[in-house]
Each structure stands twice: as structure tokens, then as C-alpha cells.
Amino acid sequence: MASEQHNAQRRTPVTIHDVARDAGVSVGTVSKALNDRGQLRPDTRARVRATAAILGFLPNELAQSLHRKRSFTVGIITSDRFGRFSIPLLEGIEDALDPARIAVFLCKPTDDLELERRHVDSLLAKRVDGIIVTSRRTDPRRPLDLGGASLPVVYAYAQSEDPAAACLLPDDEGGGALAGAHFARLGRRRIAHITGPERFAAVRERRVGLARALADAGLVLDDQLVLSGSWSEEWGREAAERLLDIGRPFDAIFCGSDQIARGVADTLRDRGVHVPEDLAIVGYDNWEIVAAATRPPLTTIDPCLDELGRLAATRLLGMIDANDGQRAAATRVPCRLVVRASCGGGAE
Amino acid sequence: MASEQHNAQRRTPVTIHDVARDAGVSVGTVSKALNDRGQLRPDTRARVRATAAILGFLPNELAQSLHRKRSFTVGIITSDRFGRFSIPLLEGIEDALDPARIAVFLCKPTDDLELERRHVDSLLAKRVDGIIVTSRRTDPRRPLDLGGASLPVVYAYAQSEDPAAACLLPDDEGGGALAGAHFARLGRRRIAHITGPERFAAVRERRVGLARALADAGLVLDDQLVLSGSWSEEWGREAAERLLDIGRPFDAIFCGSDQIARGVADTLRDRGVHVPEDLAIVGYDNWEIVAAATRPPLTTIDPCLDELGRLAATRLLGMIDANDGQRAAATRVPCRLVVRASCGGGAE
DNA sequence: TTGTATGCGTTATCAA
DNA sequence: TTGATAACGCATACAA
Numbered sequence: 001m002a003s004e005q006h007n008a009q010r011r012t013p014v015t016i017h018d019v020a021r022d023a024g025v026s027v028g029t030v031s032k033a034l035n036d037r038g039q040l041r042p043d044t045r046a047r048v049r050a051t052a053a054i055l056g057f058l059p060n061e062l063a064q065s066l067h068r069k070r071s072f073t074v075g076i077i078t079s080d081r082f083g084r085f086s087i088p089l090l091e092g093i094e095d096a097l098d099p100a101r102i103a104v105f106l107c108k109p110t111d112d113l114e115l116e117r118r119h120v121d122s123l124l125a126k127r128v129d130g131i132i133v134t135s136r137r138t139d140p141r142r143p144l145d146l147g148g149a150s151l152p153v154v155y156a157y158a159q160s161e162d163p164a165a166a167c168l169l170p171d172d173e174g175g176g177a178l179a180g181a182h183f184a185r186l187g188r189r190r191i192a193h194i195t196g197p198e199r200f201a202a203v204r205e206r207r208v209g210l211a212r213a214l215a216d217a218g219l220v221l222d223d224q225l226v227l228s229g230s231w232s233e234e235w236g237r238e239a240a241e242r243l244l245d246i247g248r249p250f251d252a253i254f255c256g257s258d259q260i261a262r263g264v265a266d267t268l269r270d271r272g273v274h275v276p277e278d279l280a281i282v283g284y285d286n287w288e289i290v291a292a293a294t295r296p297p298l299t300t301i302d303p304c305l306d307e308l309g310r311l312a313a314t315r316l317l318g319m320i321d322a323n324d325g326q327r328a329a330a331t332r333v334p335c336r337l338v339v340r341a342s343c344g345g346g347a348e
Numbered sequence: 349m350a351s352e353q354h355n356a357q358r359r360t361p362v363t364i365h366d367v368a369r370d371a372g373v374s375v376g377t378v379s380k381a382l383n384d385r386g387q388l389r390p391d392t393r394a395r396v397r398a399t400a401a402i403l404g405f406l407p408n409e410l411a412q413s414l415h416r417k418r419s420f421t422v423g424i425i426t427s428d429r430f431g432r433f434s435i436p437l438l439e440g441i442e443d444a445l446d447p448a449r450i451a452v453f454l455c456k457p458t459d460d461l462e463l464e465r466r467h468v469d470s471l472l473a474k475r476v477d478g479i480i481v482t483s484r485r486t487d488p489r490r491p492l493d494l495g496g497a498s499l500p501v502v503y504a505y506a507q508s509e510d511p512a513a514a515c516l517l518p519d520d521e522g523g524g525a526l527a528g529a530h531f532a533r534l535g536r537r538r539i540a541h542i543t544g545p546e547r548f549a550a551v552r553e554r555r556v557g558l559a560r561a562l563a564d565a566g567l568v569l570d571d572q573l574v575l576s577g578s579w580s581e582e583w584g585r586e587a588a589e590r591l592l593d594i595g596r597p598f599d600a601i602f603c604g605s606d607q608i609a610r611g612v613a614d615t616l617r618d619r620g621v622h623v624p625e626d627l628a629i630v631g632y633d634n635w636e637i638v639a640a641a642t643r644p645p646l647t648t649i650d651p652c653l654d655e656l657g658r659l660a661a662t663r664l665l666g667m668i669d670a671n672d673g674q675r676a677a678a679t680r681v682p683c684r685l686v687v688r689a690s691c692g693g694g695a696e
Numbered sequence: 697t698t699g700t701a702t703g704c705g706t707t708a709t710c711a712a
Numbered sequence: 713t714t715g716a717t718a719a720c721g722c723a724t725a726c727a728a
Contacts, residue, residue, distance in 0.1 A: 016723095060720090062722095063723090064722060066722080
């Protein structure tokens with residue numbers, strides 16, 4: 001019955017010996033039958049399979065791993081407590097790992113290098129086949145301390161100070177360029193930029209991309225119209241106010257995050273500025289829950305973190321198979337423009 | 349050097365045999381020295397420890413688990429792809445599991461029972477010590493199909509149809525009551541309620557709690573002022589409009605989620621209604637990023653999911669130790685009122 | 697075609 | 713105080 005699992009004494013799992021006994025063969029035969037190895041008479045194979053199924057036999061992967069010297073697990077280490085980046089990343093990672101029948105150990109998020117060290121030790125002790133390091137910002141970080149051990153590591157949405165490390169990063173410059181090009185295509189001429197703290201590499205790179213795309217269209221990015229602050233809605237509101245008060249004309253705003261864009265949109269609404277008629281807005285992140293709820297819904301840059309996660313996991317699988325440390329420099333994953341309403345219809 | 353890990357051939361991890369050889373003792377002695385077992389001369393113990401440290405020896409937990417018949421891992425199964433609930437839950441779970449030196453296998457979120465079944469098999473094959481089932485809503489779900497196996501399972505922010513299952517749920521009725529009592533205490537008399545779909549148990553329970561608290565204060569919940577729809581900001585806006593247009597007086601709104609509350613607040617702002625002077629608002633979830641960014645910041649009910657996760661993990665640990673299925677009915681975890689600005693100052 | 701023996705890395709029991 | 717040795721559950725080389 002349904003509640004059986006609760007009061008029943010915990011049964012010890014059925015082993016290959018149980019199957020062997022019930023099927024009237026030896027353990028070796030069971031192993032061969034179940035793994036399609038060696039030469040077995042078809043009917044024994046079938047009989048063994050049947051009894052294994054009846055008993056609900058599941059091979060003990062601990063024993064298998066011990067034998068194969070490969071655990072079919074990977075560890076994930078992250079500093080993104082809030083999960084904003086980890087969630088989509090994780091989705092992609094699991095997408096790629098699932099088919100390879102690899103399970104993931106998720107470590108508790110932390111910034112503390114000492115705790116991280118302990119997590120690594122724990123993973124090493126579990127003989128994970130590899131480790132994926134994830135972060136909440138893309139600036140270079142100290143290389144993961146493997147403490148003398150050696151196994152494949154890839155950084156996803158994170159970057160190691162070690163130039164030889166395998167890193168996958170969003171193409172922030174490309175993302176900025178996407179926004180700039182979109183504005184230019186729509187005939188906007190004077191672009192403002194409200195973004196996060198200057199110390200973030202992402203902030204600087206997106207700005208470079210924006211400027212490049214504008215230049216390509218014969219436009220110039222006016223430094224007076226670039227405001228960097230924090231990543232919050234609050235800052236979006238404040239910066240929008242400031243921009244409107246300078247009295248310098250502009251017809252579009254590229255925001256460093258959807259949250260900033262949300263704040264900007266709210267302020268424009270308060271001040272009677274019409275979006276997209278008077279002003280076009282492009283956000284960043286494609287954080288659905290914010291972008292879609294904004295009035296008007298935000299056209300935004302999607303950093304495609306799920307894809308980045310997929311690629312990271314795929315790269316890790318490659319390194320695991322290659323059985324060596326694969327020197328692979330940083331890779332940039334392209335972003336995607338998602339058109340909603342804040343720049344006007346998606347017409348080309 | 350830093351890049352050593354990348355080009356180096358992958359070293360095979362150091363084993364207890366390596367330590368034994370280097371220390372000039374037998375493997376048994378190493379095991380005893382490292383685990384503080386048996387009677388050993390202090391200096392041998394020290395010598396073994398030293399060489400283990402030098403070699404960077406980490407016991408192979410696969411082998412340990414095989415031997416101990418206990419893996420010190422638990423699996424987490426969830427249907428919450430977006431992570432809104434899983435993230436805080438996971439934080440609590442890991443808080444409780446970390447000190448017990450237990451690692452977690454995180455399974456890819458899914459609604460598909462067939463895929464869930466495969467995840468369970470994978471976890472069983474890894475001989476996890478227990479499983480935590482998590483969800484994105486609290487309505488009863490089909491019991492996890494263990495396929496005849498038997499091991500501890502606890503449902504966190506999820507409920508099994510099996511009445512004997514160990515479930516931890518937020519006290520939604522209590523949460524509703526918290527909101528009602530807060531309004532009453534502040535002198536609000538006519539409370540409106542904008543909430544999610546009626547089919548959610550949480551919606552019904554919170555409403556019951558609200559009504560109860562109001563009744564306790566000699567107030568009555570006016571059915572005309574209760575609107576249920578979806579969980580979105582959009583619905584918050586629409587419902588607020590509707591409420592204002594009915595022409596029925598009210599001086600407070602209890603919202604089913606912070607997102608709904610955000611929509612409500614935006615609409616009130618548009619319509620020139622002052623919060624909290626004209627209308628008080630209480631949200632639900634204490635989703636910091638929304639609640640704090642709303643104007644004014646939302647007073648809200650915090651379901652304390654991290655605490656719920658902690659309790660769930662603790663309960664699981666108990667079941668694992670007890671070595672039997674612990675008949676433990678559903679437990680409700682209390683919510684917490686978080687006072688910000690949307691009801692006026694936090695004065696009692 | 698099937699069974700037996702060995703090893704994977706640990707821990708634990710029993711001798712020495 | 714220390715060293716062999718037998719599990720743990722599985723896969724595989726080799727023997728029958």
C-alpha cells in the first residue's frame with residue numbers, strides 16, 4: 001500500500017547476488033546478462049533479466065564507480081546565493097548532463113574561499129568526474145583550489161585568473177552591440193545608457209559594444225548620457241529622473257538590467273513620457289518575470305544562460321572523455337535580442 | 349603553477365595504500381590512525397597523519413559508502429523549474445545537511461512522473477540515504493514512487509496524498525491570519541483580498557485565516573471584496589482597477605503574492621490613491637527583490653521557506669538515524685510578518 | 697555457455 | 713601495538 005514505505009523496516013537493497021540466487025546462476029552471469037557482455041544463451045539472459053526486474057534490482061553505483069574509477073557525477077560550486085544566474089545555468093547544465101547519465105552534486109553557495117575549499121575536498125572525496133564553477137559576476141576570480149588534485153574544471157558565467165582555464169562567458173560586448181544596432185535600425189539617434197557599477201567587467205564591455213554598434217551606424221555615444229550606479233530598480237528610477245533633468249535630448253535608453261529598466265519605465269510613466277513613442281528602452285537579462293510585467297513589456301538582451309550552461313557541461317564532458325586537461329581559453333557565448341514592446345513593434 | 353591542473357595528465361587519486369607505503373605501515377594502521385580507532389602508539393598515529401597530509405590523501409567515499417552501507421548523500425526532487433520556492437528551500441536544506449556532512453544530488457526539475465521515476469531510480473542506484481521532495485505548490489501530489497524500495501522521504505513545501513507521509517508545509521492559514529490581525533491592529537475595518545487561483549489550497553487557506561483574524565477583531569470579510577485570479581502583477585493591476593470601480597469602500601488590501609501586490613500598488617499610484625494613507629497593503633512571499641522595490645516597500649508575509657527547508661532536512665536526518673520510516677504527519681511551519689512601509693510605520 | 701577468482705579502496709575482525 | 717584478511721557489490725579475465 002501507499003504507506004508501506006513509512007512503517008516498513010528499511011529493506012536492504014537487492015544485490016546482484018540476490019538476482020543470481022533467484023535466477024539459479026552465478027553473479028558473473030548476472031553481470032554479463034545485464035550488461036550485454038560475453039556469450040550467453042539467449043534464454044538465460046532473458047531469465048536473468050526477468051528475475052532482476054521482478055526483484056527491482058538496481059546496480060549499486062557506488063560499487064560500479066569504485067570499479068570503473070569513474071563516478072558519473074560532477075560537482076557544481078557557486079557563489080550565487082540568490083540563484084538569479086544559477087537557475088538558468090543549472091537548467092542548461094542538467095540538460096547536457098542528463099543524457100550522459102551524469103548526476104550533479106550541488107554545493108551550498110558561498111563567497112568564502114575557505115568554505116569553497118572544503119566543498120572541493122568533499123567533491124574530490126566523492127570522486128566526481130569534474131567540477132563546474134559558477135558565479136554571479138563574470139569578473140576573473142581566483143582559480144579553484146584543487147589542492148594538488150587534478151581533474152577537469154570549467155567555469156560557467158565565471159572566469160578564472162588562470163588564462164589556461166576553460167571559461168564560458170556571455171558575450172557582453174556583443175549584447176551591448178545588439179542593443180545599439182537595434183536602436184540604430186529603428187532610427188533612434190541619441191542613446192542614453194543607465195547601467196550598473198563601473199567595476200563590473202560586464203558594465204564596461206556592454207558599453208564598449210554599444211558604442212561600437214552606434215559608431216557603425218554613424219552615431220556617437222554621448223558620455224554625458226551614460227550613468228552608472230547599482231543594479232537596482234531604485235537606481236533606474238533615480239537615473240531616469242536625472243537624465244530627464246539634464247535637459248540633453250535623447251530618444252532611447254539602454255539599461256544594464258531589466259530591473260534598472262523597470263525602474264526607468266516606471267519613472268518615465270510618472271513623468272508622462274511615452275514609451276516607446278518618446279523614448280525607446282532596451283533592458284538586459286530577459287528576466288521574464290520582470291521584463292514581461294513592465295509597462296510596456298521590455299525589449300531586452302537575453303544572455304542565454306541556459307545555452308551557456310549547456311555548452312559548459314558539454315565542454316566538461318569533452319574534457320572528461322579526453323582524459324586530460326584540454327587547454328581551452330575563454331569562450332564567449334552570443335546573446336540574443338528579445339523584442340517586446342518597449343522599442344515599438346518588432347518591425348525590421 | 350596555476351595552470352598545472354590543465355595540462356597535467358590526470359593523476360589517479362592517492363589511496364590508503366600509498367599512505368601506508370610512505371608511512372611504512374599497513375593499510376589497517378592507516379585506517380585506524382586516520383579514524384581514531386583502536387590502540388596505536390601516538391607517534392605512529394602522528395606519522396601516518398603527517399604523510400597523509402603531505403600526500404593530500406582524501407579517503408574515497410565511494411569505498412567508504414560501499415562498506416558502511418550509507419552514502420551520506422540525499423537526493424532532491426523538485427517540480428519548481430523557476431526556482432522561486434526551491435532556492436530558499438534549498439538554502440535551508442543545505443544549512444541543515446552541511447553540518448551532518450551530507451551532500452545533495454539535485455535532480456532536474458520536472459512535472460513528468462515518468463521522468464521523476466527515472467530520477468528516483470538514479471538516486472536509489474546511488475544509494476542516497478533519503479530523498480526530499482519539493483514543489484511549487486502545496487496541494488497534495490501523488491506519493492513519490494519508490495518502486496518497491498524503502499527509504500526515508502520527506503516532502504518540503506509539498507504534500508503527499510499519503511496521509512502517513514512526512515510533509516512540511518507553510519502555515520498558510522496562519523499567514524492569512526497574520527495579515528488580518530495586522531490590519532485590525534492598525535485600525536483598518538474593511539479589508540479587500542486580491543489573490544491567486546481558487547484551486548490552490550494556499551489561496552483557500554490564507555483566506556480562511558484572514559477571515560478568522562478579522563472575526564477575532566469583530567470584523568467581517570466581505571465576499572464582494574475578494575477577487576481571485578492568477579498570481580501575476582498583471583492580475584494585481586486589473587483586480588485593483590476592478591475593486592476601485594465597484595464603489596464599495598475598503599481601506600486595506602491583502603494580496604496573495606508580492607507580485608500581485610506590486611501590480612496593485614502600481615495601479616493605486618496611477619489612480620492617485622495614496623498608500624498607506626488611503627489604503628494599506630500586505631503582500632505575501634517576502635520576495636525581497638519585489639517587496640523592497642515596490643513604492644512604498646511592501647509589508648508582507650514571509651513563509652520562511654529557508655526555515656521550512658531546515659526543518660525538512662532535520663526531519664529527514666531523524667528518519668535516517670531512526671532507521672525506520674517514522675510516521676510523521678504533516679507539519680505546518682509558522683509564517684512571519686515583515687513590516688515595511690505599505691501599511692504605515694511598524695508601530696504596535 | 698557458464699562459473700570462479702580477483703581487484704576497486706575502505707573498514708573491521710582477528711591474529712600476532 | 714600492529715599486520716593480515718575478509719567483507720561491501722560489482723565487473724572482468726580466466727578457467728571450466
